[in-house]
Amino acid sequence: MVIPVDTGIFYLVLRYNMRHMEKRYTHSDHETRIYGLWEQSGAFAPRASKAAKPYCIIMPPANANDPLHVGHAMFVTIEDVLIRWRRMQGYSALWLPGADHAGIETQFVFEKTLKRRGQSRFDFDRDKLYQMIWDYVQENKGVVVEQMKKLGASADWSRFRFTLDEDIVKLVLDTFRQLHKDGLVYRDLKLVNYCTHCGTAFSDLEVKHIKKKAPLYYMKYGPFTVATVRPETKFGDTAVAVNPRDSRYKKWVGKTIEVTGLLGTFKMNVVADSSVDPEFGTGVLKVTPAHDHNDFEIWKRHQDIVPGPKQVIGFDGKLNELTGKYAGLSVKKAREVVADDLKEAGLLERVDPDYAHTIGVCYRCSTAIEPLPLPQFFLKVEPLTRKVLQALREKKVKVYGAGHEKVLVHWLATLKDWNIGRQIVWGIRMPIWYNVKGHEVRIAVSFIDKGGKQEMGTIDQLVNKRGYQINEIKERLQQIRVPIYEKEENTVPYVISVDEPKEDGVWFPETDTFDTWFSSAQWPYVTLMTNKKGDFKRFYPTDVMETGYDILPFWVMRMLMMGLYKTGKVPFKKVYLHGLIRDERGRKMSKSLGNIINPLDVTAKYGADALRMALVIRSTPGQDKNVGEGDIRAMRNLTNKIWNAARYVISQISHDQFLISKPETKKQDKDFLSTLYSVADAVTQQLENFRIGFAAEHLYNEFWHWFCDECIEKSKKGEISQWALVEGLVVFLKLLHPFVPFVTEAAYLQLGDVLSKEDKKKFWDSELLMSARWPRKRSPTSRSKPRKASPRKKTVALFHKLGVKSGQSSS
């Protein structure tokens, strides 16, 4: 057979093969060179042949700023197993890699480095800060790619995409425009989950709920007593609510009461709302629409009686000027001070010191989340989730992963509208311009003046009182806050546009950026649309989306929503969710425990193959897995075993004039080959069913305990012929290759060096194992692995035949 190979590769392969094989497999002698051979062979790119069926996996884009951790190693291994397997089966296999700008994560990390220099993000205008983070990311980008290569990832690096690539951004913005046109985007004032430490709003999904004990204060409230854990928000109260069926308070409903508090006496209306639980506390609720989600909803339901949000906590997490002498206190401090003052004023009836409840905290920094009123752009979610639910019902997408399909359905069924703006700089700026003309008194901005100092205020104050030019404000803008008013004539008009509108007016850009997930939700189609011509047509919908179950709602769900919206098709047909990797005792890996497995350290010590196999063997989708150094060492031993099995077979070839023409006569050979190929079929089947961990274990056992322990030993006694043994070795190298690509390739190359031209015709179908043909049953007549029927089984079968209930009789 003539193999058309690039002569350079051929030369390298020749040079690579040294006749001598070391007694032990030393990964460091092979991995880098083998990866080089693969890359130069061009086999990472999908087969060009039109006849080859497409197979595509989009790689979850790693955070551009994130060094490799064990989670990466897991996804690299599983996806690489699938891609290598399908590639060997002859598919035109594309594994498309990329990186994510990871807005909040990256900006947060960058701000830490700023802090070390004694600076903060408030020292810079928008453009300057963006540029600084861009440069910072450029320094680190690419590191993770090099690290993934060390793990053996056979991705097509030539198709690598970054979420902030110009053409990707363009498509993401197009989608936004389209959503807006279709009425799926709206601007509204709602309470958002605001982290005062990170300085941005989050979506509901990014709020972590933790159980906590806190004092529950019972305070006098006009004719009532109300229970609250947040006395500091009382300055923002606008009404009092009771349950409509609560007979105790019926007479008060609709009345106006007088409440004397720390800042004087106020009038308030009493409303009846069924969300109030008569059993809780005193059954009376103070309504604080600006600082509590439930209260906000009560206001929405009773707008005629209940005044709207009165914000008393600022975005800095401190009480504002409406709180009189308490202004400037942090929420936490204010709570204590207010409680003390209430007590002193005789307004505190009693305190339940250990009230257990849950509070929302920032998933990033664990700061308590403040619900704050903020005008935001929202994505109307229901029309999108409906389509996903339908696709799931119609089985257009299937989820592999321990019950997570149900979790996904639950998410989709209960999802709330998505606030897609974030108050950070690092991301794709929302393409929105406000015409501030005539609204200068209503719009607050911050910017950096010529002296490099931050200035803030309404546009009116800055221009008319402090004498700044409107253009210099715009040029060095940090943030803009455009309020929403009930009255039409007070509402600030905006247009969707990337560039400043040409129309008359004074146009200020929105300073919010999109939630990172808004762009990554579009990842499958934007990466294919902006890549080589025809990729989208050929590879979309993709075959498998593989990722950790922890980002199912953040990413997978949203990709389905956006993919169906934009293309009318699901972005992927299968979802494989891997579990988290924990330490050998089942604990989460953390720096403080010192139990982190650093993939690069492990790779250096035991080899990439050992790490890959340790991660994947016996893993189950959706299920966490414990991995310790012992597991990795055991798999390093496997690589050595593979190497030595090959070494033995190869040594026999060179010693005993290996004869290809030897006919297939021995019965033992036939049995051996029959079993060999049923192992191959079983592994293939397991991979097709995404039983990857099981396939790996099965292979491990068959290779080690059957092929090595039994068959090689038999061959020493002449019970299995040499050529059959060589065939066995080649088949196992191929089957093992997706899991442990380096050592199998190294062994395959060694074998190729020893085989004669004639021999190669039989055993050799490619210069490189990674491009070789996946083993299949040689003839349809060969049976599956014969199993001895046990006496018990025979008996049972007989009973069955006779229609007799066996019961205990067989024992």
Added chain:
RNA sequence: GGCCGUUUAGCUCAGUUGGCUAGAGCGUCCGGUUUACAUCCGGGAGGUCGGAGGUUCGAGUCCUCCAGCGGCCACCA
């Protein structure tokens, strides 16, 4: 409060649609270096598959209930 997962050898876990005489790694005990591999080979001990019912010729596998562990969701102030 709702949902999901899990419970199999000393430890960590596998175990397709029921067919098991229940496996692997690590650990442990005994024995082995005449050349594939001591990162190894041979052999052993160790499990009433969380508990109780049920379906079936047959249940680790399916159904019901109970219990422990873990996770996700939820506006009880």
